[in-house]
Amino acid sequence: MNLFDILGPIMVGPSSSHTAGAARIGFVGYRLLGETPVKAKIELHGSFASTGKGHGTDKALVAGLLGMRPDDIRIPRSFEIARERGMAFDITSVYLKDVHPNSVRLTLTGKSGKVCTMIASSLGGGRIKVCSLDGIEVSFSGEYPTLIVNNEDKPGCVTRVTSLLSQRGINIATMQLYRDTRGGEAVMVIECDQGVPEPFLQELKALDGIEKVTYLNMEEE
Amino acid sequence: MAFGALEEIVQECEKTGLPLWKVIMQEDLRERDADQKESMERMETLYQAMRDADEAYDKDMRSASRLVGGDGYKLQQAVENKTTVCGSFIGKVMMRAMKMGECNACMRRIVAAPTAGSCGVIPAVFLTYEEEFGESKERMLQALYVAAGIGQVIASRASISGAEGGCQAEIGSASAMAAGAIAWLRTGDAGCAMHASAIAMKGLLGLACDPVAGLVEVTCVKRNVIGAVNALTSADMACAGIRSVIPPDEVFDAMADIGKLLPSSLRETGEGGLAATPRGRQIARDL
Numbered sequence: 001m002n003l004f005d006i007l008g009p010i011m012v013g014p015s016s017s018h019t020a021g022a023a024r025i026g027f028v029g030y031r032l033l034g035e036t037p038v039k040a041k042i043e044l045h046g047s048f049a050s051t052g053k054g055h056g057t058d059k060a061l062v063a064g065l066l067g068m069r070p071d072d073i074r075i076p077r078s079f080e081i082a083r084e085r086g087m088a089f090d091i092t093s094v095y096l097k098d099v100h101p102n103s104v105r106l107t108l109t110g111k112s113g114k115v116c117t118m119i120a121s122s123l124g125g126g127r128i129k130v131c132s133l134d135g136i137e138v139s140f141s142g143e144y145p146t147l148i149v150n151n152e153d154k155p156g157c158v159t160r161v162t163s164l165l166s167q168r169g170i171n172i173a174t175m176q177l178y179r180d181t182r183g184g185e186a187v188m189v190i191e192c193d194q195g196v197p198e199p200f201l202q203e204l205k206a207l208d209g210i211e212k213v214t215y216l217n218m219e220e221e
Numbered sequence: 222m223a224f225g226a227l228e229e230i231v232q233e234c235e236k237t238g239l240p241l242w243k244v245i246m247q248e249d250l251r252e253r254d255a256d257q258k259e260s261m262e263r264m265e266t267l268y269q270a271m272r273d274a275d276e277a278y279d280k281d282m283r284s285a286s287r288l289v290g291g292d293g294y295k296l297q298q299a300v301e302n303k304t305t306v307c308g309s310f311i312g313k314v315m316m317r318a319m320k321m322g323e324c325n326a327c328m329r330r331i332v333a334a335p336t337a338g339s340c341g342v343i344p345a346v347f348l349t350y351e352e353e354f355g356e357s358k359e360r361m362l363q364a365l366y367v368a369a370g371i372g373q374v375i376a377s378r379a380s381i382s383g384a385e386g387g388c389q390a391e392i393g394s395a396s397a398m399a400a401g402a403i404a405w406l407r408t409g410d411a412g413c414a415m416h417a418s419a420i421a422m423k424g425l426l427g428l429a430c431d432p433v434a435g436l437v438e439v440t441c442v443k444r445n446v447i448g449a450v451n452a453l454t455s456a457d458m459a460c461a462g463i464r465s466v467i468p469p470d471e472v473f474d475a476m477a478d479i480g481k482l483l484p485s486s487l488r489e490t491g492e493g494g495l496a497a498t499p500r501g502r503q504i505a506r507d508l
Binding site: 001002003004005006007008009010011012013014015016017020047050051053054055056059071073076124125126 | 253327369376437
């Protein structure tokens with residue numbers, strides 16, 4: 001852990017795992033959807049379900065979905081703000097198989113009709129992990145600029161993406177490949193050392209065999 | 222790799238002749254590939270956030286369970302009326318630790334140091350020491366590096382998570398960090414700082430994490446007070462020349478061992494200890 005994992009984060013209490021981590025998960029969901037949801041189905045698992053209410057896990061998740069970060073002092077009022085902004089939400093308990101005790105499944109619908117489903121876990125100290133995205137198992141933290149590339153499961157896709165990254169001087173910190181079935185839909189999750197500029201995202205989207213590119217950069221305003 | 226032992230940090234100070242805080246900061250800069258200006262600014266932001274949180278205390282706020290709130294103000298009145306047995310300085314430290322713990326429980330903005338549950342210890346000790354002894358902000362920021370460096374070693378050898386190590390890993394760690402920082406401020410001696418942190422940790426070894434209803438309220442908030450006061454008495458012992466018989470790194474290893482031996486009912490599950498008392502259970506049922 002670096003010095004600022006020990007001191008910090010600046011956050012709204014009471015719990016780094018149940019409040020700050022929950023807000024961060026909500027914020028990642030907001031960013032992955034790319035817009036404020038009009039509808040959010042929030043399903044709490046394990047300790048999130050059993051002690052979440054007293055820790056403000058519910059408020060923190062809703063705040064994150066509205067685009068608030070873990071240090072936003074409006075977190076305690078997030079339900080009210082959601083109503084003002086027209087975000088309908090529904091919070092229930094669920095049992096999810098083989099996940100961390102502090103986990104949640106989010107099903108988000110945007111105004112445009114776009115839908116995003118994710119399962120994420122709060123690991124402690126405000127750090128999180130996205131474990132599933134739109135039904136495909138993944139693993140990323142949001143601590144790095146992250147590219148999520150949906151592509152056809154055919155030879156050459158990975159090379160095209162990585163060579164373009166190297167041409168643009170972007171270093172890959174970690175890279176994972178996932179797919180639902182052979183020859184079906186595949187996903188690359190690439191955590192980068194540098195931010196990825198918009199024109200380059202367009203180039204990526206235009207590559208042969210690439211179906212969708214989602215970009216997550218938590219540092220950006 | 223960040224330092225894995227206090228002993229390594231002390232040796233590095235002796236080898237380089239650099240002050241303790243700088244050795245800790247430089248290792249972190251190397252590790253994160255960051256520059257000094259960025260690091261100092263970040264530390265200053267954290268310290269300012271602690272100060273802001275302390276000043277934003279509101280005696281009328283209440284926590285989710287409504288069990289927490291208003292106690293920091295009671296201590297403030299006791300200090301103002303000069304009725305504390307512990308005197309004004311310790312009285313203010315107690316007041317600030319209580320206030321910050323309450324702010325956290327009431328969903329206000331705080332700085333995890335090292336955790337949210339233990340967020341009152343370091344600001345209570347630091348802000349009150351700065352005020353009482355007229356220390357410069359620059360030196361207080363340097364002392365925060367000392368605290369964070371000690372915390373890093375504790376996290377690597379043991380844990381700073383109540384779910385893993387019990388309350389000793391949260392309040393114990395915060396207290397050890399604050400003790401080392403104050404001992405360094407008073408002596409400038411790395412070894413003395415390390416012994417202060419060891420003495421502080423030893424005093425809180427075995428402390429269970431048994432929060433009522435699993436909430437960061439009872440008795441997390443009040444434990445911030447004991448963590449803060451324990452940091453100061455430990456620093457005083459070390460500054461007087463008293464040494465921990467067990468070397469500091471071994472004390473942290475013992476904390477790790479004890480954490481492993483604690484049953485899960487005493488590690489943040491809200492099942493044992495105070496949480497399992499008749500009143501504790503009643504509170505959980507009534508939520």
